[in-house]
Amino acid sequence: MQILSTLSKIAVRIPLFLWSIIVVFPLVWMFIGAFKTNAEIFSSPWSWPQQWNLNNFVAAWSNYNIGTAFLNSLFVTILGSLLCLLFAIPTAYALERLRFKGSDVLLNTYLASMMLPSVLGWIPLFFLLLKFNMLDNLWALSLVYAVSQIPFTIFILVSFMGNVPRELEEAAAIDGMSPYGILLKIVTPLVKSGIITATILNAISFWNEYFLALILLDTKSKNTLGVAMDLLKTSARYESAWGVLFAGLCIAVIPVIIFYSIFQRHIVKGMTEGAIK
Amino acid sequence: MQLDSLYPYVERVIDVVQSKTQKYLFLAFCLLPTFIMFCIFTVYPMIGGLYYSFFKWSGTSSVMEFIGFDNYTRMLSDSVILRAIINDYLFVFIKVFGIMILALFFAVALTQLRIKEAPFYRIVFFFPNIMSVVVIGILWQFIYDPNIGLVNGLLRAIGLEEWARPWLGDMTWALPSVSIPAIWAGIGLFMLLLMGGITNISKSLYEAAEIDGASEWQQFWKITVPLIWPQIKTSIIYIVITSLNGSFVLVQVMTAGGPGVATEVMGSYLYQKAFEDFQFGYGAAIGVLILVLSLVSVIILQVLLKKEKVEY
Incomplete structure (x- = not known):
């Protein structure tokens, strides 16, 4: 029996191990490729680089617009996440704590909108921004991002706000604190962990976003990472600058890896809850 | 209280x-x-x-002509639309089966078998879920590259030279090739959802089954699957919705619908019609089609996957 169970444990580990390789190997291959010259990538795609130099990273950053795009992505990620909180926190509080006619309807409207294909709205959205002269504008893109994540953020925050003890709010109200003060100084700090969870997921989705940026941005100096990476891919194909493309991919992925290693628990929690909804 | x-x-x-x-x-x-x-x-x-979707419109300000349902009747005779719908559902089908089988296997292995390094696998398997679709798409284009790619390199290394091919440029292989990265990037989330369900199952059920002489295989089908059915159902519906509404991003990055229309899906066709050919009315009609099909699919799935709630 003992031998049999040991054997079956080994047998189960084989697919687990294989899948780990399938996940990790392409990423390792990408990192190693980023240090190789083009000639090396073609002659020996599997080997280690002859010398570890950062030329590809420098070229991607400055010659292929990845540096600017990195900063643009950082801008829309931060601004989008902040705006989203600004919109979602008060509404989540009102929906969870202040009873009013239609609060369930409103909450369900927000939740149901998460199921709709956003692609249907992209054509009118494009012309709306065109009309208000907001195309090719990073501020406008951040606003669009923020609004797109309002329902998800409300959904996460409502469940966290349910756990805030009512007595605290009541005590503050009796002490003469205004409802605005209660929301800002009592409730918001208490749902910090919900805010962190939602914000991390929002930030990742803004950082990774590609299609809206492709449609709503135009000039090269405004491009975010997704669009810039796609352009880099096209020019890398003509110039066979594969090493630079690998380096660009690394620049786009490294912040996500750092984020993931710090906030792993929050990310997992937020995503699984978001999917259960 | x-x-x-x-x-x-x-x-x-x-x-x-x-x-x-x-x-x-x-x-x-x-x-x-x-x-x-x-x-x-x-x-x-x-x-x-x-x-x-009821207009013919090239985007230039004034000329916006009301044409009733013409965009919709045009879709009926547009062979690309039919192909895109079929491809969309092929993607859904491959993804649901690929992701659910692997995610379920991994979830059971990581919860039931007391593997010491389980947290390591959990962290690694989940990571691709938070990578950008553009990065995933470009990375996998490399993996499929006919000359320097990993897949062909591996096939040559193990002596299956004749299997090597330009995967994304092949009429038959392009579609499955594009769905593999979607599975690669999707498994982690659903594995975690299912693991959440499995850890909530009471251990005593398995002990009782063991005493009654049920094999592990029987335990899996008679205890695990029925008790995590809500999670399985949620996962399948979630995969179907996200695939119909969003799989085109990966398609657009990796193949732009090609070769020919071999990997064209509704979303990528919408993008090409609206933002490349400037037929915004027709593009909008495709958007409505996506909305209708995804709602209908969810309703049908809700019925198909309905099952009496099991409690032991």
Whole structure:
């Protein structure tokens, strides 16, 4: 029996191990490729680089617009996440704590909108921004991002706000604190962990976003990472600058890896809850 | 319990402290700005999409011609649409089976078998879920590259030279090749969802089954699967919705629908029609088609996957 169970444990580990390789190997291959010259990538795609130099990273950053795009992505990620909180926190509080006619309807409207294909709205959205002269504008893109994540953020925050003890709010109200003060100084700090969870997921989705940026941005100096990476891919194909493309991919992925290693628990929690909804 | 009994009293306290006007003002402050933004950037575009689908419009300001259902009848005779719908559902099919089988296997292995390094696998398997679709798409284009790619390199290394091919340029192999990265990037999330379900199953059920002489295989089908059915159902529906609404991003990055229309899906066709050919009315009609098909699919799935709630 003992031998049999040991054997079956080994047998189960084989697919687990294989899948780990399938996940990790392409990423390792990408990192190693980023240090190789083009000639090396073609002659020996599997080997280690002859010398570890950062030329590809420098070229991607400055010659292929990845540096600017990195900063643009950082801008829309931060601004989008902040705006989203600004919109979602008060509404989540009102929906969870202040009873009013239609609060369930409103909450369900927000939740149901998460199921709709956003692609249907992209054509009118494009012309709306065109009309208000907001195309090719990073501020406008951040606003669009923020609004797109309002329902998800409300959904996460409502469940966290349910756990805030009512007595605290009541005590503050009796002490003469205004409802605005209660929301800002009592409730918001208490749902910090919900805010962190939602914000991390929002930030990742803004950082990774590609299609809206492709449609709503135009000039090269405004491009975010997704669009810039796609352009880099096209020019890398003509110039066979594969090493630079690998380096660009690394620049786009490294912040996500750092984020993931710090906030792993929050990310997992937020995503699984978001999917259960 | 204590809170509930206090509740009416507490409600009155708040009413005494704050006037009605104050209360409504605060409510408006909380709800209105957010709702207005939501209407402008989410509700209006959705309704606008529906509205534009009845027009012929190239995007230039004045010429917007009402043509009724012509865009929809045009879809009926457009062979690419049919191909795109079939491809969309092929993607859904491959993804649901690929992701569910692997995720279920990994979830069971990582929860039931007391593997020491389980957290390592969990962290690694989940990581691709948070990578950008563009990065995934470009990375996998490399993996499929006919000359320097990993797949062909591996096939040559193990002596299956004749299997090597330009995967993404091959009429038959392009579609499955594009769905593999979607599975690669999707498994982690669903594995975690299923693991959540499995850890909630009481250990005593398995012990009782063991005493009754049930094999591990029987235990899996008779205990695990019925008890995590809600999670399985949620996962399948979630995969179907996200695939119909969003698989085109990966397609657009990796193949742009090619070769020919071999990997064209509704979303990528919408993008090409609207933002490359400037047929915005027709593009909007494709958007409505996506909406209708994804809603219908969810309703059908809800019925198909319905099962009496199991409790032991």
